Amino acid sequence: MxxxxxxxxxxxxxxxxxxxxxxxxxxxxxxxxxxxxxxxxxxxxxxxxxxxxxxxxxxxxxxxxxxxxxxxxxxxxxxxxxxxxxxxxxxxxxxxxxxxxxxxxxxxxxxxxxxxxxxxxxxxxxxxxxxxxxxxxxxxxxxxxxxxxxxxxxxxxxxxxxxxxxxxxxxxxxxxxxxxxxxxxxxxxxDVLRDDMVEPPAPVPREPCLVTLDALERGVRWMQRDADGRYLAISLTESAEYLADPENFTAIALAEIVVGVPSLRGFAARAQPGEYAMLEGDVWSFGALSDSGAPAAGTRPNPASPHAAPRERSRRDPEESV
Known part of the structure; x- marks a missing residue:
């Protein structure tokens, strides 16, 4: 009426x-x-x-x-x-x-x-x-x-x-x-009779992630997938000496980290070798690691590398990686 x-x-x-x-x-x-x-x-x-x-x-x-x-x-x-x-x-x-x-x-x-x-x-x-x-x-x-x-x-x-x-x-x-x-x-x-406008979410790979004990306590603020496809997560507060000690690292399932940091799920599911995610304030930035910044195989990353490494850096809406 x-x-x-x-x-x-x-x-x-x-x-x-x-x-x-x-x-x-x-x-x-x-x-x-x-x-x-x-x-x-x-x-x-x-x-x-x-x-x-x-x-x-x-x-x-x-x-x-x-x-x-x-x-x-x-x-x-x-x-x-x-x-x-x-x-x-x-x-x-x-x-x-x-x-x-x-x-x-x-x-x-x-x-x-x-x-x-x-x-x-x-x-x-x-x-x-x-x-x-x-x-x-x-x-x-x-x-x-x-x-x-x-x-x-x-x-x-x-x-x-x-x-x-x-x-x-x-x-x-x-x-x-x-x-x-x-x-x-x-x-x-x-149109409510439409097919899906987007594909379902990509699954998080069943891969281990090397993470610092400090990041487990303070929170992950940096994640990368190196040139060999391996995942690494740190808090960005670790010293060079801390990162040089293998005892300060542990390997846990990538999916377990994502549960604790849901905003990283999109990156974890779609990251290509040589890409990184960094939390600045409450916004994640994404980009590619430079040759000088990417840790060499079998070595621990230098804490300065995340800051020196980024190139082709882009900023996305935080929701994009929920």
Whole structure:
């Protein structure tokens, strides 16, 4: 049913959010079913905007619900118009997740790259089994919501339906591979009947990794795969004398290190001989080892080598190696 002036359900959404959606989609909303009761006595409406062959399903009223950090959001999910029911189902599931009423998920927004994977497909006749939060990179739209004076009052928390393989890939490698795949096939991202847009995550090789005892205690801040394909992990705080003593090293499974440092999983799974990963602050940098920096076979690395070695250095979004 299309809302009309005076329709009480329209009051469930903040005026700024309702105006934002009206400007964005240039059409009136259709309200879907009864509002959803939420803790604290509030009500959240589910509405649909149909425009240019796309169905955009949103919440209206969620921004009034108290969330961690004071976040003020409304949910959004988009599909092709003929699959509009799928977006409604997804928004209702996402709403449960945001309210902390879905399994062990914490209460709060779907942050970019935050993925939820169900045990089985939740849309009959499809392979859709997961939901992920995306940022403006996904749609190219500003997700901030402004009031009449231009002040930011909240943001649109867009969620996207994923297949199981897509969900697993995002959980491991972050949202960037999915965004790149969607850019190459724009229509696929709105189609719940699609095949996988990305390959499943690469497995971590069943290889040992030589790691310093200091890194096990302080944390790994450098990992490399040398020219012979061997893995090495250090903390970057070790002295030359420390690294020269074989007693300060132990070999453990690469997969075990990744469990302790999940942000290294992508690198561990895909690193080629002669590549490194280095943690600077809270951002991982990746690059190739120079001939002078790569440790020779049978020797321990010089602690200065990681800093002297990098060339062709690149910086990626931290999510890319989750």
């Amino acid at each position: 299309t809302s009309a002036p005076g329709d009480g359900r329209a009051r469930h959404g903040d005026v700024s959010f309702a105006r934002h959606f009206a400007r964005l989609f240039s059409c009136a909303p259709q309200f879907l079913g009864d509002p959803v009761d939420v803790p604290g006595g509030g009500h959240v409406a589910i509405a649909r905007y149909v425009h240019n062959g796309i169905a955009s399903v949103v919440t209206l009223g969620l921004e009034r619900v108290s969330l961690p950090g004071g976040a003020r959001i409304e949910l959004l999910c988009e599909v092709v118009e003929t699959q509009k029911a799928a977006a409604e189902v997804t928004v209702r599931i996402a709403l449960q997740r945001v309210m902390g009423a879905l399994g062990d998920a914490a209460r709060g927004p779907f942050q970019p790259g935050d993925v939820w994977i169900n045990d089985v497909p939740f849309l009959a006749g499809t392979r859709i089994q997961a939901i992920v939060g995306v940022d403006a990179q996904w749609s190219g739209r500003d997700q901030n919501v402004h009031d009449e004076n231009g002040a930011v009052v909240g943001w649109v928390n867009e969620v996207v339906m994923l297949t199981r393989n897509e969900g697993k890939r995002v959980a491991v490698d972050g949202i960037v591979p999915l965004i790149e795949a969607a850019a190459a096939a724009p229509a696929a991202r709105f």
